[in-house]
Amino acid sequence: MAPEEPGSTPSAPAPDGPSPARATPPTLLDLSTYLLSRTGKAARSRLAERLARRGLRLWDMAVLAALADFGPHAQRDLVRRLGVDASDMAKVADQLALAGYVERARDAADRRRLSVTVTEAGRALLAELRAEALAVQDEVLAPLSGTERRVLHELLARIHAELPGTP
Amino acid sequence: MAPEEPGSTPSAPAPDGPSPARATPPTLLDLSTYLLSRTGKAARSRLAERLARRGLRLWDMAVLAALADFGPHAQRDLVRRLGVDASDMAKVADQLALAGYVERARDAADRRRLSVTVTEAGRALLAELRAEALAVQDEVLAPLSGTERRVLHELLARIHAELPGTP
DNA sequence: CGAAATTGTGGGTCTGAACCCACTATAGGC
DNA sequence: GCCTATAGTGGGTTCAGACCCACAATTTCG
Numbered sequence: 001m002a003p004e005e006p007g008s009t010p011s012a013p014a015p016d017g018p019s020p021a022r023a024t025p026p027t028l029l030d031l032s033t034y035l036l037s038r039t040g041k042a043a044r045s046r047l048a049e050r051l052a053r054r055g056l057r058l059w060d061m062a063v064l065a066a067l068a069d070f071g072p073h074a075q076r077d078l079v080r081r082l083g084v085d086a087s088d089m090a091k092v093a094d095q096l097a098l099a100g101y102v103e104r105a106r107d108a109a110d111r112r113r114l115s116v117t118v119t120e121a122g123r124a125l126l127a128e129l130r131a132e133a134l135a136v137q138d139e140v141l142a143p144l145s146g147t148e149r150r151v152l153h154e155l156l157a158r159i160h161a162e163l164p165g166t167p
Numbered sequence: 168m169a170p171e172e173p174g175s176t177p178s179a180p181a182p183d184g185p186s187p188a189r190a191t192p193p194t195l196l197d198l199s200t201y202l203l204s205r206t207g208k209a210a211r212s213r214l215a216e217r218l219a220r221r222g223l224r225l226w227d228m229a230v231l232a233a234l235a236d237f238g239p240h241a242q243r244d245l246v247r248r249l250g251v252d253a254s255d256m257a258k259v260a261d262q263l264a265l266a267g268y269v270e271r272a273r274d275a276a277d278r279r280r281l282s283v284t285v286t287e288a289g290r291a292l293l294a295e296l297r298a299e300a301l302a303v304q305d306e307v308l309a310p311l312s313g314t315e316r317r318v319l320h321e322l323l324a325r326i327h328a329e330l331p332g333t334p
Numbered sequence: 335c336g337a338a339a340t341t342g343t344g345g346g347t348c349t350g351a352a353c354c355c356a357c358t359a360t361a362g363g364c
Numbered sequence: 365g366c367c368t369a370t371a372g373t374g375g376g377t378t379c380a381g382a383c384c385c386a387c388a389a390t391t392t393c394g
Contacts (some may be wrong), residue, residue, distance in 0.1 A: 344386090361371100362369080
């Protein structure tokens with residue numbers, strides 16, 4: 001299991017890297033679980049940070065995307081599609097409506113329902129957010145070639161498709 | 168931009184999937200950022216949940232791995248290597264020592280330093296945790312073949328290597 | 335009609351992660 | 365010997381995410 005390596009005693013300047021003893025344990029690097037978790041976290045936090053600068057959260061983007069892709073939803077359908085808590089969705093929708101990115105209207109057929117629709121401003125915002133996400137992607141995937149990025153995307157898509165959403 | 172699709176009105180039973188209107192917005196699925204974030208989160212939370220059943224956190228595993236891979240560390244070196252807050256590391260080390268997975272001893276040369284060493288119990292635990300991580304990996308990467316998993320691992324490793332740790 | 339279920343909302347809690355400061359003990363420069 | 369820097373610790377705060385309950389308005393079922 002090769003447990004013996006100096007590292008703590010800097011007597012032998014191991015050819016590991018520039019800084020001393022900063023390397024991640026191989027036991028962790030061997031785990032795809034670990035790499036996936038780490039890179040995923042990097043991607044998420046970078047995007048979240050960019051959205052935060054606009055006063056937005058990741059859920060805001062998800063809601064806009066759902067509305068732009070699939071058309072108007074009742075709030076409960078957004079809840080089902082995105083797997084958020086209904087109460088949290090109410091808050092997100094409220095914020096987005098206040099900022100003018102979506103419009104809410106009582107459904108005439110069932111007046112309990114609130115039908116949510118993207119506005120033009122919402123679509124424009126979504127386009128910008130998409131650009132931000134692509135920028136982050138470019139940062140994170142910097143070491144990969146175009147082909148490699150496509151391969152990665154395809155593999156991740158297959159994994160994602162099989163993940164239990166909230167069934 | 169193909170914004171028009173029924174989805175909300177279940178008049179047309181689109182051949183999307185079994186459950187109605189549960190599909191993730193393509194705008195999100197197109198982003199490798201999103202897929203990376205989602206799959207990474209799935210991996211991390213699954214592993215975290217397994218560790219929690221043993222009363223452990225992810226950091227415990229990271230510390231054990233560092234000690235097993237690189238030998239004894241002063242606490243401050245663990246802090247540097249893993250990028251944790253010194254105060255938090257103190258707590259983790261304390262827990263691990265209490266449970267008998269590591270031993271702490273004052274460094275004779277510099278009596279401010281606490282030298283942390285894995286015990287046999289610690290190594291045994293790490294082996295079990297590694298097995299748990301591999302089990303999670305098998306769950307998450309289920310849709311991929313062996314070759315594909317190797318490709319994915321290699322791509323992720325390259326990405327991870329270029330991520331700014333905390334320099 | 336009356337009872338039961340559903341939709342949206344407001345106001346919480348609980349958890350983990352990350353961070354920060356004050357303090358003690360020790361070391362090292364001068 | 366003094367003065368500054370460093371190692372570890374204890375006791376916090378802050379923040380986001382997920383969750384949960386009680387409630388009003390409304391629909392639907394018996």
